[in-house]
Amino acid sequence: MSVDPILTVHNLSAVFPDSNGGLRALDGVSFEVCPQEFVCVLGPSGSGKSTLLRILAGLLPPSSGKVTFHGGEHPGIGMVFQQANLMPWRTVSENLMLPLELAGAEIGASRQKAQEMMELVGLEGFGSYWPRDLSGGMAQRVAIARALIHDPDLLLLDEPFGSLDALTRERMWMELSRIWQARQKTVLMVTHSISEALFLADRVLVLSQRPGKVKMGLEVDLPRPRKDEMRYTAHFGVLARQLKEAIG
């Protein structure tokens, strides 16, 4: 691609200390992400893909290697976890406002923003609900809205739909696809689902079994907006097969 990357990951390794010399989770991972690109990191469980995301989010220091964010020392990060991870003592709109609150934003503007985000993810009117009253899909939509509300430079998604049932998950793909197109964010998403990666991503990086290395980078040349029917086309099948073989 001709555009300058927004994120460069160079020769990243992660070793967790254990009794026999350390557990190597990532081994020399390098890749670049362009602005507004949707990149999926695909790999079997134990390939260190969550570790990679945690390092990018600043939750974990890398053992060696370098993460460079072009556009500031500390990029604004929006993260969506495997579980919705809402604060049960906050209502939906209070949960949404958390990132703005932490940044010291003015309360009136935050409320306005929360309102907009609820509309974006289709939860108008749920502002005063407690998280315990939401379904799994609704809660995860709140989590996505919360990750976007402070207009982060980078959106990190850690298997965000893994805990949802299959039907809800597929509906959430459409939602996320739509939100991404509306917001034009740079997204890095970790998943172990081939169809999820193909349905959503511009590019798929395949990580190998532990220690994780980038085995393959696949450009997904499916037209946008992506539609459900695409998943049953021959081309989708070809791409899926390539990914499947790369995972091994």
Place this chain on the structure above:
Amino acid sequence: MELMNIRSLTQSAKSGRNWLGLASLLTGLLAWWAIARYGGLPSFILPSPGQVWSRFLRALLDGSLFVHTGVTLVEILTGLLAGALAATVLGYLVAKSRALERVLSPYLVASQAVPLVAIAPLLVIWFGPGMFSKILICALIVFFPVLVNTVVGVRAVPTALHDLMRSLRATRGQILLKLEIPAALPVFLGGLRIGATLSVIGAVVGELVGADMGLGFLVNVGRGQYDTALVFVAVFTLILLALALYGIVAWAERKLLSWQEN
């Protein structure tokens, strides 16, 4: 555990069967009256409800009940506040530092093994028969349950929420205010509820050992003068104090934890 049962009992009482509880209380009162009236016991063994009532009015009117209740209440509240405050601060530090936990845990365990009732006389000898020794006993008895619940509450804050806060670059102060305190609050308030009830016991134990004021002192006076009705008055006042304290904490729990499912 026992306290939890009381809580569920009071809650079930509120769910529309108030009259049953009231009827039970009246029956108890009636039984007491009947035993006192027909049991052939002298009134210095078992005064009748009427005698206790008139003793109560006398103590109320001459101001003595008011003064002694005030002294005990100040001891309870000061002790509860001091004990809970110290326990909360120390509990938070222990929850955050395994090293500090290792250093302090022998003392904490030992302090629990010491029956406070047994060292109460020692504290009164050291610190005198005034209010201070009672406040100290009160604070000591409140300390442990609040400490334990603070540690458990803070440790139980989900790591995933810590990750969320850190990914949003929250400061330590923000993590404390917006995550740790609200997340630990339910368990903490549970400890405070236990502590509130214990604080009454602490103050009274201190007063019984040696005091010149307070409801525990009144119990001693009543016993010494065979004024058993006065003992009853003091005991009932203590029960009311304990229930009121318990009620305040339970009320605070309901207000602060309205997000929890019933």
